[in-house]
Amino acid sequence: MEVIMKNTILSHHPRAYGTVIVLLLVTLNAHFAFAKNAPRYKSAILVDVETGQVLFEENADKQVIPASVVKMMVLLLAMERIEAGEVSLSDTVTISAWASKIGGHQVYLAEGEQFRFEEILKAIAISSANDAATAAAEFLAGDADAFVEQMNARAQELGMEHTTFANEHGLPPDKGQEENHTTARDIALLGRELLKHPQLLAWASTQEDTFRNGTFILTNTNRQLLRKYQGADGLKTGFHSRGAGFNVCATAKRDNRRLIAVVMGASQKSDRYNAVVKLFNKGFNQYKRVVVLQKGFTVGDPLLVNRGKERTTMLVASDNAVVLVPKGKELEITQDVRIPVDAIIAPVDQGMRFGEAVILVGDQEVARVDLVTGDRVEKGNLLELLKWWIVNKIS
Template identity: 50%
Template sequence: MWLRQGPPLPTLRGFPERVNRAAASAPRKTRKISSPCRHHAHNPQPPRASRLRQGRQGRTVRTILFNGGQRRLKQGWTMKRWRVRPGANARRVSIGLLAAWTLAATAGPPATAPSRRPALPPRCRDPYQGAILVNGQTGEVLLRDGADEPGYPASMLKLMNLLLVLERIEAGALTLDTPVRVPREAMQIGGSQVYLDEKEQFTVEELLYALMVQSANDAAAALAIHIAGSREGFVRLMNERAQQLGMTATVFHSVHGLPPGPGQKPDVTTARDFASLAVELLKHPAALQYTSTRERVFRPEKPFVMRNHNRLLDSFPGCDGLKTGYYRAAGYSVCATALRQGVRLVAVILGSADKETCAEQAAQWLERGFKAVRTPPAESKPRNPPAGAG
């Protein structure tokens, strides 16, 4: 079909202004709507404006009047409820699902965003992920349950820090009175700490107490940097020593045991591996001096009271160490030791979902161990000789 050419359109310049002026000067057309009855039974035919919200929804819907493009109820009107034919909504949902399926099939697999935080270990369980009981003097395994299940030691790994420091003290490379200047890097670590300042200086002994009693992450970093020059260098020493001890399932990535940050990996271990570490640490008698301390004041000029997190020191007779650990994904863990009648036992509870459960399980395992340990039989007393015997 051929169309006749009409008159030329006005030029673009000035055209919007003329249109707007004409629209502004034109009288507004208003629609008069009589106020309906408030009950829909007396108003079976709602006004056109009230049917703007009606549709095949398959359920009870509300009709709302629109005035000037704004969603608000006109004065004198009430919300109406209209029931429509059932089943219409199901057809609409089916069509929507079919369209979504078609788009997904043609678009291909969605691109996954790179994860900034590494995958955390399986969540802690109740009562634990793994547990083991060993003889603290011989390393003999007495009881075990999931001893090789991987878990995350959290602050328990500070026992490796303590072992490396004590070994260097015995080798003469360090002394308890060696001064350690606080590096700036140690101030930037969160979690449990004693709030070190880079202008301060402490002895190795003071930092060891902060490490074991308060579980201070800044003290762990200060000792690590003093010994190895950097935290990364100290982590290498930790992993080398772990391999020497046969801790084949253990990999350390930090000097403090905090949860991994962006781009970092978590520390990994098992209950069996940590029992091996505890047995080795107990060969150094000075270790229990730090792990058995319940309370100590750090920085006497500005007193900071440190309190041990190991509840078994007060609740279990004979307990004198060693260390607890916790963060949310890792759960509660404890490596505990106790001495009774010359017998020393070590219990490791890894990845418990509850603090009380963790302590109770450690106490139960130690108690079972002491009952199971064979004690030398008592010497039998000679029978009374019969009367008249010479």
């Protein structure tokens, strides 16, 4: 009965049709606008490289499948071994039967082929070659399983608390094997560590190179971002269709500021690219770098010295305190100076920590810096001790 009445009303009032249609269009437009603006990825994070400050995060601690992003750890361990003098870029790598059989994206290594270690690393960093990743793992650790153990050990040292590596190349597991797992936050940590090695950034920013004496072209899997986004120069992409989606740990530098953007589990390659661009634009356009404290600058009130040559000493910042704040909110930066002692007893060496300065933007903590003795505090002789005893009594 109710439906019949509604139809009757509409049939006698044509304007009602227009009202209903307008309401439907508004509802549909709102729905599609929401769907268009909704993130099409599983997790993301934006980090300032200099300070480690997180400028944006969404599901950053959600476990995801990294796919080829795991190769960042392969590259890190390789560069650390090189810089420790344990191996060299000029060392010869002989390809094993196992490495030659690794599928997916590859440079088609053949059993018994030999390459400079540098060429193997280039193939990983630029072209994300799975067979090259296995060759590097075997070269560095004897076999791939032993190398994966090293990957997991280094991840723990870096504080990658939610990461477990199962293989060195990122391919999906075969039946009975385990999958790699990580988080956007953990990958950002790994990216910051990787950026300490300029050679890796040089490879990661190369759009195209050659391999096997110029007979094979290495094409960068991150070339769209490198070509189109000003300042972009790395780092690593990843993809497979069995739960990973499209992943990237990207970095860009503008005006002496470097950011890392991590996007994991994007639905499409274009979603990955668009999300990274949006994150970088947010970091570069909406935030301002502010030096709150400079290394060596005095902080807080003079600290009383007992038994010292001098009556007081000053604490200084042990390092620069740099923060990124949303533009227009610079006046919201405050310092909370925490010195839990009223006095120190001489002698005290230079650089001894006695407090900290906590930097806040509004009520959010964004940085900390230790407060240390700027100079050595010498113990006073008898006359000096008597002098300061008298001063303390009458002051």
